[in-house]
Amino acid sequence: MRILKKTLLVSASYLMGLAMLTGCGQTNSSETEKIIKEAEKMTYAELVERAKEEVGDNTVQTYGNSSQLENALIAFSEQTGIKVTNTKKGDAETYSELGESFSGGRYVADMVLLQDGNKLQNEMLSQGYIKNFIPKDQKANIAADDQNPLAAVYLNKVFMYNNTDFTGDNAETAKVNAKTHYLTNVWQLAGTDKDPGHIANTSFKTPSNENVNMNFLVMLTSDEWVGKLTTAYKAYYGLDYAKESKYQNIGYKWIAEFLTNSQAHDSDGTACKNVAKGNGGTMALVNLNKNKDLKDSGVGKESKANLTYPAMEEGDNLKGFGGFCYKMYAMVADNAKYPYAACAIINYLLSAEGFGDAWGAKDGYYSANTTAPIASTDKPISWWKERLVIEDPAYVSAHYKDVFEFVQQYEGK
């Protein structure tokens, strides 16, 4: 026992020493902020010139969990001659690595492109590890609520269902667009099978595994969405919602009933394919960009034509919401070695050219710069902002814990 105590004491002091050593590695944050203020007054061309001087023959480091980002960085490098290396890992690993490195005062990145508003707020912004930069060239075209933290790219997850009577064996029997008004109220996805038009087994990636899905659920408890859910409730049941003691508000009720009704999947891509080749009426809430793996035309297995996205239907058919939007935020690391270069990259990503190089021609990606063109088959971000739940990092991080704990009782058998 005495040996154990001694070992614990020695180890604890070792750890404390380690913590003290790691805690004193912070670089002067004001310097980066000063540079950002200066950079916000510069055009893209000026930024690039300054970045070239700053970087020289060295390499700028970025972190971003997006393969498309790498395409944009290649184009940026070709255009400017500035060398860039990107580190791409899963969300959880990216945040862990950045958090540990920044808290240890280690330089690992100049620019980061991160998703998940909760972690961004809780683990990065609140610690002052990353700083906001708004590019001068694009500021006028970026909505005010996308400027701080700066949203570079929007992504969406939308309800989609199989619109055919396709049984899986005979493509001839499939009827394209047979059910355009299948989902008209989000309460169809909650409740029980006794409710009219009830839709069971919506496929949804487990929110505990997919943080942006949890963020969507958290947003439903906000005043804005409580109001919209209450209206939709009345339209569906013909009654005013009577508050129930087990739910803090109607948002919690929808979450509880939706999770009870839904089934879990582990990959949005697979779920999208499964809906496209599944039975008529099969429903899922997945990334719109996952339709990239489906056939463009014709009717048959895994065909795009087999899918209907209620939020894309013209008119105001759907009460409630048709899915949700989340964002990828582009920020400058507080201990960046090349802050001008980081600002230049962000400026490039927010430009129509930069967005086009990386995400432009694909469904399901939208620049916060409203002048940047999107895929011809898609709807503009303004369309989606009216119909989908939009992630707000400040609200999500403030209410995440309570909703996360609430959700646990409905996740898993």
Place this chain on the structure above:
Amino acid sequence: MNNIASLNKEKIKIIFNHKHALIDNKASLNKSEKTLTPFKKKLNLLGAYFSKPSNIILVIFAIILTLTVVIPLIYLLLNTFLIHTGEASLGKIGSLTFNHWFEVLFKSKYNYSISVFYKPLLNSVLMSIISCIISITVGGGIAYLITRTDFPCKKFVSLVFVFPYIMPSWSIAMFWENLFKNSIYLEGAKAQVGLLQSLTGLSVPGGLVYGLWPCAICLGIHYAPFAYILIGGILRNMDANLEEAATILGASRFKILRKVTLPIVLPALISTILLVFASSISSYTVPMFLGNGFMTISLKMKALFNSSVLVGSGYVVATILMIFSVSILLINQKVTNSRRSFVTVTGKSSQVSLVKIKTPIKVIITTIVMFYTIFFAIIPLISFALESLLKTSGDFSTFTTYYWTTTEQTNPYISGSVGIFHNKTIWRTFLNSLLISGACALIAGTFGILIGYAVAKSRGKKLSNYVSNMAFLPYLIPAMSFSTIYLAISTSKPFGFLYRSIPLLIIVGAIKFLPFASRSGTNAMLQLSNEIEEASIIVGVPWWKRMVKILFPIQKSSFISGYLLPFISCMRELSLFVLLTSSGTLLTAVLANYETYDSTQISNGINLIIIVAVLIINLVTNKLTGASIDKGVGG
């Protein structure tokens, strides 16, 4: 007979003389000790202590393992009492709190404790018990058939049966899902036609496709070779004279099995149960693939870590899981220590007379075993190969070699995603994985032999027990927690040179997979009779020569096999390394990237490359040295 008798007489004479010399030395030492100062006495004692190589090894490894294993454990425990970055609502970040423990164990709001701890723990325990039963029944049964009966096709079965252990457990889960999913019993997006339904029209109930049972069965299949290795090792090396004696005394085969074989195998059996239980309870990927809402403790732990605001709760769950596993380790130790002797290599004859199975039963058993082996060991490999050759998954009319041979980009989201044969990233990371796994195996294997030697020589002593337990503990620490502490260390200034370096990966891999090697080394050393080394000590052979020229050659196959298990584990590992390396270093990380972007053909191809590479290395090692994976742990 006369020769043997004279040799024995000679040996007794040598030992008698040696003991006399020792007594004389001791007497003269006692005399001179009286004249020494207390400091010199202590110095002498220390000198005497360190004159034994096993003690030097124990002290060195006690220090190494304290630094590399104990500190992560303390880090884990310490984090259960700290307020983390995302938990600012609880107080000042970095300050102490008991809140995490309270919330996990007692919080009643939203049934929190039940939802995040008690229910998932119960599910995990249930899943692990079932997987234990399956792996012991199947693995133990096959081990008995191969070592103790005249079962045919022994070579084929013993070679192929270990394949599911080489494969990552999630690939078995994937195979299970592809095989049994159906549109009859499943609903929503899960209602898809699987292999069984498309070939036979038959469907299995949903509970056999997703949930507790398929998770437990897949884990059972994955760990059955592990049971086979452990139990088979003991059965193979068991002193046949005991069974021979029972046969001579007229005992029936069943009675011999019950009264002789089983009691001897019992410690290995219990050891297997406990190890499979500990592995299953912390399994993450299988319930993630096949759970479909079936929540286990490992899934919850990951969710808590991932939440940012409940990281402390995640550490509590990880610590409880650790305590659970350590208790299992202690039970295991108690059980194995109760066995009086491990010695099976004595130089005496151990010709085993095999049980003859009656023909009709033999045919039935052979059919079942061959079906099982081919179905779960060969078919998944074929399915990986096929999936990499089909444009549309499951549609055999879309057969193509495109994903292996094309020089075009196969996935717009992954740069350089050309066909596997031309894909530089895949082959570069494959080489990296081979080198890192090789280095990890070399270190872990060598450490394992040294630890095994020292532990066997000082068996029962405190330091020996400490080193033995510490060498096994990394097996029980969740990979994620293990790599987090090493990430924290490598991002700190004093150890900054290790950040993202290959040596860091090698250190972490070697320590994490040391348990396989140390267990293998200890078992192999315990099987060696002390007389073998004593004889060489008497004739004055130095320690290193005894190790290299005598001990290693005798147990060569076990030791080399001890290098193979860490190698395999490293080759298929991802979660341990993902935090510590850049994204394009290891092949498993590349595989995960292709998986994320739904390039199933290339991810299946990479999976196939990993498994085939491990199999080839195993076969080559087997041909060159006689060692193989199936001799790794059991000795």
